[in-house]
Amino acid sequence: MKGISGSVVLITExxxxxxxxxxxCCCPDIYSLINSITYVKRLTICSEATLDGLVTLVFNQLEHLEVCLCTVLFSSQLVQLLNASSKLKRVDISLMDGHDPRQDMDYWKEPSTVPECLLSSLQSLSWSAYTGEPEERAIVGYILKHAVHLKTATIKSYGSDVWNLEILKELELSPRASKTCQLMFE
Known part of the structure; x- marks a missing residue:
């Protein structure tokens, strides 16, 4: 977390x-930092560190999660955060200010169990800087397939890229758990 002067402030109480x-954060062990903020309602996170310790953490109040795309560990971190956040209503996937897009995303491994928030509370998905890579399509498809209460899924292309008609068609034809979900492209 950055302090007013731009120096790093690490609070673990x-x-x-x-x-x-x-x-x-780019420090290798952010478990104590994340553990100290499990009561937040809104979390914006970018971490180059693995979030493996999150298995034991629970975000009881988290309703809005924004995850940065700049790390190659993105998809495994996203799954861990979804599993820890049963009341999540909104997920925004984007690039934080000043961050560069990742070169390659880690391999998407579908969770063995569906995160509770997809079954009970997630209403909004927004993905900015979407490139249509296979891993991204798999993640969006998974969320659409399992998010029972999803109202909107907004997919925004990266930069000035023109949408590939095949990618649009594939996403539009993806199975959706929510019959009322509106899929929007920007």
Whole structure:
């Protein structure tokens, strides 16, 4: 977390009244930092570190999650965060200010169980800087297939790329758990 002067501030004490957190961290062990903010309602996160320790963490209040695409560990981190956030209503996948897009995304491994938030609460998915790579299509397809209460899924192409008609058609024809979900392309 960046302080006012631009220096790094690392707070690891429990913060039960914190409502919103912006975590942009490259330290290898961020477990204690993440553990201190499990009460947030809104979390923006970018981490080059693996979030393997999150298996034991629970975000009881988290409703809005924004995950940065710049790390190659993106898809495994996304699954861990979804599993830890049963009340999640909104997921935004984007590039944080000043971050460069990843070169290659880690291999998408479909979770063995569907995250609770997809079955009970997720209403909105927004993916900015979407390139249509196979891993991205698999993740969007998985969310559409399992998010029972999804109302909107907005997919925004990266830069000035023109949408590939095949990618659009594939996403439009993807099975959806929510019959009322509107799929929008920008």
């Amino acid at each position: 429990n913060m039960p009244y914190l409502i919103e957190a912006y975590v942009d």
